[in-house]
Amino acid sequence: MSISRLGPVRLPTAELHLHIEGTLEPELIFALALRNGITLPYRDVSALREKYKFTDLQSFLTLYYSNMAVLLTEQDFEDMTRAYLVRAGAAGVRHAEIFVDPQAHLIRGVSLETCINGVTRGLADSEARYGLTTSLIAAFLRDRAAGEALDVLEQLIAMDAPIIGIGLDSAEVGHPPSKFIAVFARAHDAGLKCVAHAGEEGGPEYIWEALDLLGVARIDHGIRAIEDEMLVERLLTEQIPLTVCPLSNVRLRTVDTLADHPLPGMLARGLNVSVHSDDPSYFGGYLDDNMAQLTSTFALDSSQLAELAANSVRSAFLPRERSGTLLAEIDNWRMAQPRS
Numbered sequence: 001m002s003i004s005r006l007g008p009v010r011l012p013t014a015e016l017h018l019h020i021e022g023t024l025e026p027e028l029i030f031a032l033a034l035r036n037g038i039t040l041p042y043r044d045v046s047a048l049r050e051k052y053k054f055t056d057l058q059s060f061l062t063l064y065y066s067n068m069a070v071l072l073t074e075q076d077f078e079d080m081t082r083a084y085l086v087r088a089g090a091a092g093v094r095h096a097e098i099f100v101d102p103q104a105h106l107i108r109g110v111s112l113e114t115c116i117n118g119v120t121r122g123l124a125d126s127e128a129r130y131g132l133t134t135s136l137i138a139a140f141l142r143d144r145a146a147g148e149a150l151d152v153l154e155q156l157i158a159m160d161a162p163i164i165g166i167g168l169d170s171a172e173v174g175h176p177p178s179k180f181i182a183v184f185a186r187a188h189d190a191g192l193k194c195v196a197h198a199g200e201e202g203g204p205e206y207i208w209e210a211l212d213l214l215g216v217a218r219i220d221h222g223i224r225a226i227e228d229e230m231l232v233e234r235l236l237t238e239q240i241p242l243t244v245c246p247l248s249n250v251r252l253r254t255v256d257t258l259a260d261h262p263l264p265g266m267l268a269r270g271l272n273v274s275v276h277s278d279d280p281s282y283f284g285g286y287l288d289d290n291m292a293q294l295t296s297t298f299a300l301d302s303s304q305l306a307e308l309a310a311n312s313v314r315s316a317f318l319p320r321e322r323s324g325t326l327l328a329e330i331d332n333w334r335m336a337q338p339r340s
């Protein structure tokens with residue numbers, strides 16, 4: 001069943017795991033390349049789309065970083081951000097905590113100001129224009145030196161960048177959270193929220209480290225937690241949020257098919273899981289598409305969908321009043337659904 005058929009109103013949700021650079025649609029990549037006089041190594045949009053067949057995380061990251069070449073000016077970052085917000089509003093997203101990868105731009109010669117100011121301009125009037133509140137999280141590339149991440153963090157703090165927190169992403173295996181202890185300690189000191197990708201391709205030990213050594217409030221992905229019963233008990237007891245991205249996991253081959261995805265089992269065990277889209281332009285769907293495909297694959301009912309949405313809101317870095325409003329919207333949505 002398509003989620004839109006569950007009722008006239010879209011399920012209100014919080015998007016907590018979304019890389020803004022992963023929302024660059026092929027059409028926008030070509031439009032920005034034209035505007036910036038860049039020749040892409042693809043004949044047209046469909047030739048680029050042909051490349052969206054990934055074998056693992058690294059095969060995706062290579063294309064993801066290479067497509068960022070079209071982002072050169074503040075206007076480019078603003079346009080990318082606004083294009084996402086339009087789509088997110090249509091998907092029922094009512095709040096989004098958005099990752100940006102500053103190092104991926106710095107190493108191409110694009111300044112921190114260009115990247116942060118451009119995205120911030122796009123987010124500025126998001127509630128009035130697109131119906132969702134937003135905040136920004138700077139993610140550090142774990143396959144680069146920790147000293148570089150610390151240096152970029154200091155620059156972000158010095159420029160008073162409008163970020164609420166930091167994250168850790170990029171190639172996971174071989175780059176454990178322990179490499180970034182000093183970076184996260186500095187972020188905690190500066191009053192920033194901390195999250196990290198862990199247990200996407202890396203094993204449960206990466207999740208333990210992210211919790212114990214980095215003090216993160218949420219784990220991004222975390223699906224490999226189910227391989228370690230002691231870890232599952234910890235996640236259950238502390239209700240640590242896991243921001244799960246089912247379509248991403250299928251496209252990056254961390255699960256074979258959506259039907260094999262552990263999410264329904266994790267939800268049934270009482271883990272604090274919620275559903276997100278990661279890099280929607282690369283993985284075949286935005287948040288509503290993830291929910292719709294889960295619904296049809298697992299015959300999720302409206303209570304389960306509402307629980308996933310409520311988990312997303314409770315796991316967001318939101319003031320109590322705003323999360324209360326969104327939880328009430330989810331409850332209204334649930335009550336408006338036909339009984340299954």
Ligand SMILES: Nc1ncnc2[nH]cnc12
Nearest residue numbers: 019169170171197278279
């Ligand atoms: N799924 C993912 N895992 C790690 N780093 C990423 N950067 C963008 N998407 C990512």
Ligand SMILES: [Zn+2]
Nearest residue numbers: 169197220278
């Ligand atoms: Zn991610």
